[in-house]
Amino acid sequence: MLLQTILNKVHPLKSFVYSSVKLMNQSQSCTHLYFLIVQIIPRKNSKPVCSGCGKKSSGYDKQKSRDYLFVSIWGLKCYFRYSPRRVNCKRCGVLIEAIPWSDGKSKLTLTMRLFLAQWAKKMSWKDVSTSFNVSWESVFRSVKYVVDYGLKNRSLDGIKAIGIDEVKYKIGHQYLTLVYQIDVGSKRLIYIAKDRTSSVLYDFFHFFGKERTQKLEYICTDMWKAYLKVIREKAPYALNILDRFHLKKHLNEALNDVRKEEVLKLNEGGFEPILKNTRWALLKNPKNRTKAQATKIKELLRYNLKSIRCYLHLHEFEKFWKYTSVTWAEKFLDSWCTSAMRSKIAPLKAKVRILVKKSNLSIVSELNTRIKSFSS
Numbered sequence: 001m002l003l004q005t006i007l008n009k010v011h012p013l014k015s016f017v018y019s020s021v022k023l024m025n026q027s028q029s030c031t032h033l034y035f036l037i038v039q040i041i042p043r044k045n046s047k048p049v050c051s052g053c054g055k056k057s058s059g060y061d062k063q064k065s066r067d068y069l070f071v072s073i074w075g076l077k078c079y080f081r082y083s084p085r086r087v088n089c090k091r092c093g094v095l096i097e098a099i100p101w102s103d104g105k106s107k108l109t110l111t112m113r114l115f116l117a118q119w120a121k122k123m124s125w126k127d128v129s130t131s132f133n134v135s136w137e138s139v140f141r142s143v144k145y146v147v148d149y150g151l152k153n154r155s156l157d158g159i160k161a162i163g164i165d166e167v168k169y170k171i172g173h174q175y176l177t178l179v180y181q182i183d184v185g186s187k188r189l190i191y192i193a194k195d196r197t198s199s200v201l202y203d204f205f206h207f208f209g210k211e212r213t214q215k216l217e218y219i220c221t222d223m224w225k226a227y228l229k230v231i232r233e234k235a236p237y238a239l240n241i242l243d244r245f246h247l248k249k250h251l252n253e254a255l256n257d258v259r260k261e262e263v264l265k266l267n268e269g270g271f272e273p274i275l276k277n278t279r280w281a282l283l284k285n286p287k288n289r290t291k292a293q294a295t296k297i298k299e300l301l302r303y304n305l306k307s308i309r310c311y312l313h314l315h316e317f318e319k320f321w322k323y324t325s326v327t328w329a330e331k332f333l334d335s336w337c338t339s340a341m342r343s344k345i346a347p348l349k350a351k352v353r354i355l356v357k358k359s360n361l362s363i364v365s366e367l368n369t370r371i372k373s374f375s376s
Contacts, residue, residue, distance in 0.1 A: 002021075003018075003021045003036075003038070003073070004018040004019075004020070004021060004038075007038065011101075011111065013040070013100055013101060014100060015042060015043050015046040015049075016040050016041070016042055016043060016046075016082075016099075016100070017040065017041055017042070017043055018038055018039070018040060019039045019040065019041045020038075020039045021036060021037070021038050021039070022036070022037045022039070023035075023036060023076075024036070024037055034076055035076055035077040035078070035079065036073060036076050036077070036078040036079065037067070037079050037081050038070070038078060038079065038080050038081065039081050039082075040080055040081065040082040041082075042085070047059070048085045048086075048087045048097035048098075049087070049097055049098045050087050050089040050091070050092055050095055050097070050098065051095050051096055051097060051098040052089060052091070052092035052095050053089065053091050053092055054098065055089065055091070057087040057088060057089040057090070058087065058088050059085050059086070059087060059088070060085070060086040060087055060088040060094050061085070061086050062083050062084070062085050062086070063083060063084045063085070063086065063096070064083065065081050065082065065083040066081070066082060066083070066084065066107075067079040067080070067081050067107065068080040068081075068082070068101060068102050068106075068107060068108065068109045069107055069108050069109060069112050069134070069138075070101075070109045070111060070112055071109075071111055071112055071115050072132065072133075077133065080101060080109060082099065084096050084097055084099060085097045106141070108138060108141070108142065112142070113141075113142040113145050113146065114142075114146065115132075115142075116128060116132065116134065116138065116139050116142040116143070117142045117143045117145070117146040119131070119132070120139055120142070120143050125139045125140060125143070154190075156190060156208065156209075156212060157212065158183075158215075159181050159183060159190075159212060159215070159216070160183055160215065160216060160217045160218065161181070161182045161183050161216070161217060161218040161219075161220070162179055162180060162181055162182060162190070162216060162218075162219055162220070163179070163180040163182045163219075163220040163221070163243075164177070164178070164179050164180075164201070164219065164220070164221045164227055164231075165177075165178050165180075165221070165222060166178065166196040166222075166224070175194075175195060175196040176192055176193065176194060176195075176196075177191075177192070177193050177194075177195065177196050177200045177201065177204070178191070178192055179191035179192075179204055182218075182220065191204050191207065191208075196224065196226065196227075197226055198226040198227075198229055198230050201226065201227055201230040201231075201234075202230055202234070205230070205234040205235070213234060213235055214235075214237070216235050216237075216238040217238055217239065218238060218239050218241055219231055219235060219238045219239070219240050219241065220241045220242075220243050221240060221241075221242065221243065222242070222243060222245075222246040223242055223246055223247075223250065223354065228240065242355075244321065247355065250351050250354060250355070251314050251317065251348075251351055252283050252314070253347075253351070254310065254314075254345075254347040254348045254350070254351040255282060255283065255307070255310050255311060255314055255347075255348075256279060256282075256283065257347040258306055258307050258310045258345055258347050258348065259275055259278065259279065259282060259307045259310075261306075261347075262275055262305060262306055262307050263275045263276065274299075274300065274303065274305075275300075275305070275307060278296060278300065278307075280293065281293035281294075281296045281297055281300075282297070282300075282307065282311050306345055309343060309345065310343070310345050310347075310348050313336075313339070313340050313343060313345075313348060316336060316339075317336055319332065320332055320333060320336070337352050337355070337356060340352045
């Protein structure tokens with residue numbers, strides 16, 4: 001089977017013909033410098049298309065032949081060679097014709113750009129350039145082309161659920177704010193900006209637009225005050241969901257603070273250091289504990305320690321994630337917060353205050369009243 005036949009099947013070009021394929025060599029002593037040249041010519045009686053308006057126009061003249069890098073075939077670099085025509089367009093004047101395998105003056109075919117951009121998702125750009133024997137700049141331009149095309153042609157309509165988070169990208173407090181679409185069947189990054197201030201999130205909602213914002217039903221965030229403030233102002237009708245990871249992180253911090261305080265008190269009183277080296281035994285998910293850590297937990301449960309009482313409160317809170325009814329979930333959270341505030345465990349009470357203050361549940365006002373009574 002001829003290579004032209006294969007190309008016609010997998011990469012057909014309307015109004016153009018693969019006329020011939022040549023195996024070339026830059027140096028007879030270096031076999032790895034072989035490459036393929038695929039000659040392309042316009043189909044007979046076909047008119048060139050203006051690159052400005054996209055209309056067929058009469059020909060003007062021909063330019064020198066140009067080589068466009070295509071995807072390698074059998075490990076050999078492959079180039080499309082073509083002499084582009086200029087058109088005499090009545091609307092746009094004299095312009096280079098539009099060709100289906102490339103745009104502008106790029107020496108890479110569109111297929112090669114997509115090929116490099118696809119591999120750039122799996123490897124570093126340097127590895128892609130080395131593996132496919134292209135320059136790093138070619139990989140960069142290919143990725144930029146795909147990203148620009150996606151931004152230009154994407155649709156932000158119909159989004160009902162978004163997630164807002166930050167990621168650290170430098171040493172020190174250097175963050176990026178990320179906004180994702182998290183609808184069922186459609187998860188993608190839709191916005192990224194430097195820093196994690198309230199002004200950054202205001203910019204996002206300005207970019208997103210009032211009409212789309214009003215259609216949001218769910219917004220998932222952590223407990224960062226700047227984010228919560230903007231969401232309450234810009235999307236008050238959306239349900240603001242505090243994600244599970246950050247809630248557990250705050251509660252685990254309370255447990256660890258209680259444990260450290262109690263270790264110091266026990267050491268000062270000359271008691272047996274039973275809480276020493278128990279941090280991960282207490283904080284780990286029960287499924288992930290080692291046998292030694294599980295045995296340690298069983299041993300600690302025999303003692304009436306403040307750390308163990310705090311641990312049991314956190315263990316009880318895990319039931320919250322199994323509720324499917326909002327009504328019963330609210331009742332459970334009400335009961336759990338009440339119990340936690342009566343525990344007289346200061347770090348835990350502080351985290352419960354933060355949870356109630358920053359949550360967007362219907363029981364917030366009632367819980368705030370109870371917290372004030374317990375605090376007094």
